[in-house]
Amino acid sequence: MIPKKLLLFLFLISVSVYGQIKGVVLDQNNKPIPYASIWVENENIGVSAEENGTFTININNGNKNLIISALGFEKKIIKASQAQTVQLIPLVFALDEVVVLNKKETKTIEIGKTDTQIYQAFENGSKIDAKFFPYKPSYKKTKFIKQVSIYTDSKIEEAAIRIHFYDVDSSGLPADELLNKNFIVIVKKGQRYSVFDVSDFNLSIPQSGIFVAIERLIIEKNKLEKTTTDLITKTTKVSKTYYPLILCGYVERPFLYGFYGGKWNKSNQENTNIMVYEPAITLVLSN
Numbered sequence: 164m165i166p167k168k169l170l171l172f173l174f175l176i177s178v179s180v181y182g183q184i185k186g187v188v189l190d191q192n193n194k195p196i197p198y199a200s201i202w203v204e205n206e207n208i209g210v211s212a213e214e215n216g217t218f219t220i221n222i223n224n225g226n227k228n229l230i231i232s233a234l235g236f237e238k239k240i241i242k243a244s245q246a247q248t249v250q251l252i253p254l255v256f257a258l259d260e261v262v263v264l265n266k267k268e269t270k271t272i273e274i275g276k277t278d279t280q281i282y283q284a285f286e287n288g289s290k291i292d293a294k295f296f297p298y299k300p301s302y303k304k305t306k307f308i309k310q311v312s313i314y315t316d317s318k319i320e321e322a323a324i325r326i327h328f329y330d331v332d333s334s335g336l337p338a339d340e341l342l343n344k345n346f347i348v349i350v351k352k353g354q355r356y357s358v359f360d361v362s363d364f365n366l367s368i369p370q371s372g373i374f375v376a377i378e379r380l381i382i383e384k385n386k387l388e389k390t391t392t393d394l395i396t397k398t399t400k401v402s403k404t405y406y407p408l409i410l411c412g413y414v415e416r417p418f419l420y421g422f423y424g425g426k427w428n429k430s431n432q433e434n435t436n437i438m439v440y441e442p443a444i445t446l447v448l449s450n
Contacts, residue, residue: 182223183220184243186249187248187249188218189251191250197212197345198214199233199251200212200231201229202289202423203222203229209288211380220243226244227242228243229241229242234343239251239252270304272448274296274447279412284408284410285409291378291421291422293329295418296368297372306448307362307450308328308364308366308446308448310359313356313442313444314409314444315409316353326377326378327346337376337420337427379406379409385406388402411441411442413440415439416437417435418439419431
C-alpha cells in the first residue's frame with residue numbers, strides 16, 4: 164500500500180506538471196515557427212507561439228489533446244503531456260499559373276460598412292473572429308481587394324495581430340486560407356481604425372464570397388499586466404490582458420463565425436437573422 168503522504172506528493176507533482184505546459188514549435192529543420200496557434204481541442208483555450216516558437220499553455224489534464232497549426236504547415240494533434248517539442252510538416256502547394264496584369268486603377272468601392280453606432284470590445288482569449296463578405300454581381304468590375312480596415316482598441320503602444328482571408332466551404336464556414344504566408348500587422352495605441360494595403364497579394368473576391376478574420380496573438384509583447392489589491396483582505400491579484408481588443412458592431416446577421424477549440428463554429432443554427440456583435444472590418448475593392 165502506498166502511504167497517504169506519498170500519494171499527496173505525487174498528486175501535487177501531477178498538478179504542477181499539467182498545470183502549465185511549455186513547449187516549442189519547430190519545422191523539420193528544427194527552426195522555430197513563429198506565431199503558431201496552439202488550441203485545447205473542443206475548448207476555448209488557446210495561445211500563440213512567440214517569435215522563437217516557444218509557448219506556454221495552462222491546462223489541467225495532460226491527456227487532453229492540443230491542436231497545433233501554422234500557415235504553410237500540416238495541422239498536428241498531440242497529447243498535452245507530449246508537447247514539449249512539436250515538429251510540423253510543411254504543406255506542398257501547387258503553384259498557380261502566374262498572370263501578369265496591367266491594372267490601371269480607375270474605380271474603387273468600400274464594402275462592409277454598417278449603419279450601427281453601437282460598438283463593443285471583448286476580451287475573448289485567442290478566439291478568431293471572422294466576418295463574411297458575400298459576392299455581388301456589382302463587384303464584377305472591382306473584384307480585386309485593395310485594402311482591409313479593422314477597428315481596434317489597445318492600451319499598449321504597438322500590438323501585433325494576424326489577418327486571415329478564407330474561401331467558403333460547402334457548409335458556409337471558412338475553409339482554405341487564400342494567402343500562403345502570415346499577414347501580421349501592427350496597430351497603434353488607442354481606439355482607432357487601421358487600414359492595410361493588400362493589393363500586392365493579388366486577392367480577388369470569389370463568387371462564393373470571402374471570409375476576413377482577425378486573430379489576436381496571445382504573446383508576451385501584446386500582454387499588459389495590472390496588479391490590484393483588495394482593501395479588505397489585503398490580497399493582490401494580477402490580471403493579464405492581451406491587446407488589441409477587437410471592436411465589434413451590433414448588427415443583424417444570420418450567423419456569427421468564430422474559431423475556437425480547434426475548429427470553426429457558427430453561433431446560430433436557426434438560419435434566421437439575429438442581433439450579433441460582428442468584428443468591424445471593411446474592404447476596399449478596385450479594378
